Amino acid sequence: MIAVKNISKAFGSLQVLDKISFDLKKGGIFAVLGPNGSGKTTFLKxxxxxxxxxxxxxxxxxxxxxxSHAYRKHIGYLPQIARFPDNLKVREIIHMIMDIREEPAHPEPLIELFKLDKFMDKKLGDLSGGTRQKVNIVLTFMFxxxxxxLDEPTAGLDPVSLIKLKDLLHQAKNQGKMILITSHIMSLVEELADEVIFLLEGKIYFQGTLSxxxxxxxxxxxxxxxxxxxxP
Ligand SMILES: Nc1ncnc2c1ncn2[C@@H]1O[C@H](COP(=O)(O)OP(=O)(O)OP(=O)(O)O)[C@@H](O)[C@H]1O
Ligand SMILES: [Mg+2]
Structure with a gap:
């Protein structure tokens, strides 16, 4: 489904990615791991x-x-840091993203799942960090x-919401989707990932199953x- 061939990226003298290659042939959950600054977010971008x-x-x-740009409509993306204007209401950002993407979207079941009904007319800037992250999850999974x-999707989530996110990921996987996820929470990766891609010093240090x-x-x-x- 996704093949990456010899991708390199430097910022100034810093070689963040150095000829990264891999081939993901079918759906499943792939965890992109590596220490802070190892290029995970850069790679996903x-x-x-x-x-x-x-x-x-x-x-x-x-x-x-x-x-080409057309392929992007096949991808749902949750950025590590989502920057939306603070004065937008939850309802407004959901509709805005739906308008921009012009694709069928189903936010209602997700709003219900994360109990966001009572926040729909609140401004993003007035939400708690975890609640904001739940809105980001809705924006990602509604298409x-x-x-x-998903770049660090668990950030700020309470345990109940974390279980709901994991259920969403399982569901997506069972539908045959391909999920690329970064997380520093190893228990989550252990629970979910079919395969890990470990980035270190610009290279793929390891790719394979957890075992x-x-x-x-x-x-x-x-x-x-x-x-x-x-x-070591
Ligand atoms: N636009 C940019 N300009 C200059 N340097 C950048 C830019 N974006 C990223 N970098 C640098 O590239 C390196 C990789 O950053 P990246 O955000 O991809 O790391 P990461 O693996 O996602 O880290 P984390 O685990 O902290 O999220 C870092 O040293 C970062 O400072
Ligand atoms: Mg990152």
């Missing part, structure tokens, strides 16, 4: 066409996408896209696998 790589190609369903990209990673690092869980990689 390149995938979305929001950052241009210095070199390399990306293919979506065998078509090169770096010169029925075959690919969903492959654990046997490679000879540790008992993902948290310790990561620690073994970063501080």
């Amino acid at each position: 390149i995938l979305l066409g929001m950052v241009l790589p210095d070199s390399g190609e990306i293919y979506y369903q065998d078509q090169p996408i770096l010169q 029925d896209t075959p690919v969903v990209v 492959d990673l654990q046997s490679k690092t000879e540790t008992r869980d993902l948290e310790h696998s990561i620690a073994a990689i970063l501080e």
Whole structure:
């Protein structure tokens, strides 16, 4: 579904991504991992066409996408930091995004799931951090896209909302969707991810299943696998 070939990106003298390549053939949950500053967000933005790589190609369903925009309607995106004007009401931002994307959207079940009804006429700037994140989740999942990209979606969520997010991810996976997710919460990754892509110093240090990673690092869980990689 998505193939990445030799993607490189530098910011000034900092080589953030250095010839990254992988091929994701079918749906499932793929966790993009790596320490702070390892290029996860940059990579996801390149995938979305929001950052241009210095070199390399990306293919979506065998078509090169770096010169085209149409493929983006196949992707739902939750940015790590969503910047919407504070004075917009929840109801307004939902309608605004629906108008921009011009695609069928179903926000109601998600509004109900996250109990956002009572916040619909509140301004984004007046919401708590977690509630704002729930609005971002609604904006991401209200479209029925075959690919969903989530950059730190758990930020600020309480345990009840986290369970609901996990249910949404399971549901999306069972529908055959491809989910790319970054998270620093290893228990979540362990629970959900079919495969991990671990970025380190511009390269893919590891790609494979969690059990492959654990046997490679000879540790008992993902948290310790990561620690073994970063501080051997
Ligand atoms: N627009 C930019 N201009 C200059 N440097 C940038 C820019 N965007 C990102 N960087 C740098 O690129 C590196 C990778 O950043 P990125 O946000 O992709 O990391 P990340 O893996 O998502 O980190 P985190 O886990 O903290 O979210 C960082 O050193 C960052 O400062
Ligand atoms: Mg990031």
